[in-house]
Amino acid sequence: MASSSNWLSGVNVVLVMAYGSLVFVLLFIFVKRQIMRFAMKSRRGPHGSQSCYNYLYRMKALDAIRASEIPFHAEGRHPCSLMGKNFRSYLLDLRNTSTPFKGVRKALIDTLLDGYETARYGTGVFGQSEYLRYQEALSELATV
Template sequence: MIYFHKMADQLSGITVVIFIAFGVLTCILLFLFGKRQIARFSLKTRKGPHMPVGYSASKFVYMEIERRLERVKNITHEPVLLKEEEDLLFKTFKPIFPMHLYRMKAVDTLIKLENCLKDADPTYQRFQGQDLCMSLLQAVHKGVLKNCDPKPIRQFVDLYQSARHAPKIFDQEQFSEYMKLLSFILNRHWSIIQ
């Protein structure tokens, strides 16, 4: 009986040590797993590359890479959607076209408006992601569209947004209203002719 009692005391000491070892091991594994998950999520949500650009390049090359990458966010390109032949159809004939052609012509017309604004004031530029309404209203306040009423500009922008993004109908009626507002902005309050 005494033998079993000594053995039970020894086993309880060994089991305590084993439990402590398993607890420490579990804490270490949980720490490593948590650290790995945090690193994984931070790399996943980071917007840049996983390695710095120009990691082993000289300082001059690194600065040139950074300069060019900063210029990329200001580059915008609006493609011309209608070919010249299709554009001539709008000028010569007045039949009823499919609605997507009216939408395409409205987007192309905005590109021409922005080119006219750039010709009048070389400092005018709508940056990528900048709101069209805010850009045109800034042009009103800065002088390119000086003395132009903001109300037709807002109506023009609303029709443009409808043509470009809205799923509702954009047909000849909306397109003619869009063009009237455009000519009103260009001819009445502004000295530049299309």
């Protein structure tokens, strides 16, 4: 009878230890989460404002195709759109056959193709210098 009236029996001790460890784990998770949250706020990482605006030059490069005076859709080859796979296939046709433009250098078309591929699909840096090189090649092709 003394054992049944004992306030801290074996079952109660196990329950108190289980609840204590549960509270400890929950507090540990909460504190760790708060520390990481404040650390991410104070650090200037990928979520902070960065001074590099490469995406603007990528958009300018793709918009420059539309602004150029290259009549690549006039022959009926690619009438669908001015950008995308059609412009790339047009440049590849120019590089391989070079029928519409006899005087176009292969290096110029290769420079334009590399710039277009880097601006549209590349994951590397496409900054002001790459954009200017691409713009020069595009304007030189437009003059031809």
